Amino acid sequence: MKVALVLGAVIALAMLPGASAASTFTDPEGDQVPFEDLVAPDITAVEVSNTRAGVISFRVAIANYTVLPPNSRIAVLLDVDRSFATGDNGFEYAVSHRVDPAGQARVVLERWQEEVFQMVETASDGLSSAFGDGTYVLTVPRTRLDNTTAFDFGLYAALFHPTRQNRAAVDSAPNENIWSYGLENLPPPRLAASTLAASPRRPIAGRQFMVSSVVTRRDTGMTVHSATGTITCTARVGKTPLRARGAFLSRNARCLITIPRTAKGRILTGTITVRSAGAAVTRRFSFRVR
Numbered sequence: 001m002k003v004a005l006v007l008g009a010v011i012a013l014a015m016l017p018g019a020s021a022a023s024t025f026t027d028p029e030g031d032q033v034p035f036e037d038l039v040a041p042d043i044t045a046v047e048v049s050n051t052r053a054g055v056i057s058f059r060v061a062i063a064n065y066t067v068l069p070p071n072s073r074i075a076v077l078l079d080v081d082r083s084f085a086t087g088d089n090g091f092e093y094a095v096s097h098r099v100d101p102a103g104q105a106r107v108v109l110e111r112w113q114e115e116v117f118q119m120v121e122t123a124s125d126g127l128s129s130a131f132g133d134g135t136y137v138l139t140v141p142r143t144r145l146d147n148t149t150a151f152d153f154g155l156y157a158a159l160f161h162p163t164r165q166n167r168a169a170v171d172s173a174p175n176e177n178i179w180s181y182g183l184e185n186l187p188p189p190r191l192a193a194s195t196l197a198a199s200p201r202r203p204i205a206g207r208q209f210m211v212s213s214v215v216t217r218r219d220t221g222m223t224v225h226s227a228t229g230t231i232t233c234t235a236r237v238g239k240t241p242l243r244a245r246g247a248f249l250s251r252n253a254r255c256l257i258t259i260p261r262t263a264k265g266r267i268l269t270g271t272i273t274v275r276s277a278g279a280a281v282t283r284r285f286s287f288r289v290r
Contacts, residue, residue: 020184022047022059027173029063032157038169041065041072041157046173048153050183054143060136060155067131071160072099074136079178080148087112090152093145094119097129097136101162105131109144142183147219150182188278190218193253196272196283203257203289205264211285212254215274223251224276231255235270237263237289244270263289 025046032040045061058076068074075096084090094110107129110119128139142148160168194214203209215224222228231246233255245256255272266289273282 020049020051022049023181025174025179027171027175031175032169032171035159035161035167035169038159038161039064040159040169040171041068041074043074043155043157043171043173046155046179048181050142050186052185052187054141054147054183054186056140056142056145056183058136058138058140060138062131062134062136062157066134068097068099068105069159070099070101070103071162072158073097073160074131074157075155076138077154077156078145078148079152080145082150082152082180088119091154095124095127095129095138095140097131097138105129107138147221148183149186149220150180152178152180154178189220189276191224191274191276191279191281192216192218193274193281193283196285197252198285198287203259203263203268203287205259205289206261207259209257209259209268209287210254211257211270211272211283212249212252213272213274213283214251215253215276215281217276217279224253224274225251229253229274229276232273232275233257233270235268237266237268242268242270246272259289265289 027043029042029044032042042063043060044063047059050056060074073096075094077091078093079087079090080092086092092112096108097105098108099105107124107127109122109124109127111122113120126141126144130137155173157171158168196211196213199210216222226248231253233244233246235242235244235257242257247254253272253274267286268289269286271282271284273280
């Protein structure tokens with residue numbers, strides 16, 4: 001079943017200890033699309049929240065079933081990079097609670113694989129999935145979702161025909177557009193800076209000198225750049241401060257320093273500090289001026 005046809009389900013996030021305030025999303029009651037005599041689980045409300053440790057919870061209200069019947073499914077579809085250009089109709093992940101013909105339930109985590117151009121099942125370690133008394137509760141560590149800090153999402157609930165493959169009654173949520181959620185109260189990420197590069201390899205009196213580093217977020221692996229970070233530079237020769245200008249160039253955070261003509265043979269020292277998302281990392285440098 002194409003993802004675009006099954007969007008929509010009302011999620012309600014389970015509130016865990018230390019969780020942020022839940023965001024609530026609603027879907028109309030009785031808006032399922034039937035198939036023959038099959039009636040899909042009816043999604044009516046969803047709450048989403050997260051803990052400070054980054055565990056994301058979805059709590060989905062189902063209006064018409066207290067126990068999910070055999071051959072049913074509730075799925076949460078996630079666009080973790082918030083780009084329609086990537087994934088299956090924009091979705092990189094799908095988490096589904098599947099009830100087999102014998103009534104046994106299991107959780108399935110699928111990830112978009114560009115190489116084969118489809119969703120591929122992967123290990124569901126760390127996920128919790130349960131349905132009871134008309135409520136579906138799913139918890140997913142964000143580490144299983146590319147350490148996302150915000151995502152777009154939709155749901156579907158389906159009751160499949162026992163013999164006619166991929167024919168089902170379906171309820172999708174939301175009915176239009178898509179929902180969005182941003183994680184709250186996360187601790188500041190840690191930043192990592194590569195070994196400093198220098199150009200030229202040693203500063204020359206009267207010339208411009210540059211030090212640079214590639215700074216990344218440890219939680220996401222993303223490079224910090226001009227849209228996500230700032231740079232502060234300091235430099236001095238002896239006790240004399242020098243003008244040092246910070247700027248991003250492609251992947252590099254760099255400091256540009258003009259070395260005085262009188263600095264030959266003296267020691268240039270300084271720092272480059274990059275800040276992003278409430279975190280900071282500093283690299284120190286020391287060179288003898290030629």
